[in-house]
Amino acid sequence: MNIAVILAGGVGSRVGAGMPKQFVKILGKPVIVYTIEAFQKHEDIDAIEVVCVKSHIDYMKELVDTYGLSKVKWITEGGADFQGSVLNGINNLQDKCSEDDIVLVHFGASPFVEGDIIADAVRVCKIKGNAISTTPFYLLSGVKDDDEKTTKWIDRDTIACMNSPHAFRYGYIRDIYKRAVETGVIKEVEPHTTTLMYKMGETIYFSKGSQSNIKITTKEDLDLFEGYVLMKQRHAQEDK
Template identity: 55%
Template sequence: MVLAGGNGTRVGADCPKQFVKVLGKPVLVYTIEIFQNHPEVDVVEVVCHKDWIDSLQEMIRKYHLTKVKWVVAGGENFQKSVLNGLERLKKEINLEDYVLIHYGASPFTSDKIVTDVIRVTKEKGSAVTSTPCYQLMGSNDIDGTSRSWVDRDQYIQIASPYGFQFSYLCDIYERAEQKGLIETTDPHTTSLMYALGDTVYQAYGDQTNIKITTKEDLKLFEGYTLLKQK
């Protein structure tokens, strides 16, 4: 499930960041190609901004994204978009199947990361790509100050893809809706897991696997793409 329903205004572009072109190709295409080319991924569902579905369909044809089988309109926020995607998948796949959730603006992800998320998901029932915190960390206090040192070894950085056995993913959102967490929890599936008291299992991650959020991230991805081509 590739989530491409957001506006991504912080990149300062005139279109959602997942549709910004890098070296002539939309970011979203780079992202979908990660799964298009991965041998363990069978089918791709894209949850797309409703105003950009026609553009997405054109991209699917142009770039031969043959694994994209379902396109679903996004919701008003992250959690609603995931729920829209889940409702479609409930009609199409089995509860024993495995589902990865990935951000449309996360094109840095590698085959190694996807493979390990799938491995851990099959072993544990769920997994997230996670990276140790390598930078020094401190508290973020008032008026631009930091007064406390934070032990970076006590924390991890979490990124997508997130992997789930489908039955467990449905269960997360059912319990979250029952407890009224959908509207009050940060916009990530892992945030719901923490709020529900569930265990988050770690799979391989690295510092390259970032989500494009700013103009600088777009420049980083352009350089990263040129390096891979070279």
């Protein structure tokens, strides 16, 4: 079984919308619904779990019914940060899936994800045990001396830009978080699964990524997504 774990536990204050950014409506539909629909319609996904900010759990249940998100089997409460939400999601699946099931962790505010990215994450994870959606780093970059200047460049060919979805064999990711909690490592790293894996000496395997698969963080990102939705709608009309 392949399970998508959609993280909707954040408040998204930088968007300035007065609500968690994943629940902001774009053309009448909340961002979180667009994100879930990408996994709902994907043939490789068997079930979906939403890790939701507590204040919006009842609303999330309404959205599941309103938009016919039939693959959403579980809604569980989010944590205080990214790591806490992932941990809550993993723990909630303890008695619901097997060691070799694949779990795809994805940001609820990343609705740009396309089907080929999901499919490749599943493919690589089946072979390697984990897969992180990754793209090359295309921009010129340098090491910051301070907030005003740089005097040393970074070879962009040596940089991998990692994004969600993050795919893991369930037994693997459960054990990593179990060890991280027991040893206290979970409190020592930036709140992302990838940094936790680095800290614990794990190898990260790359799967297909895309520069367009951005996470909505600012008001400008919301505007960009609206344009993206309109483009998709236009292309759908042209294909009829």
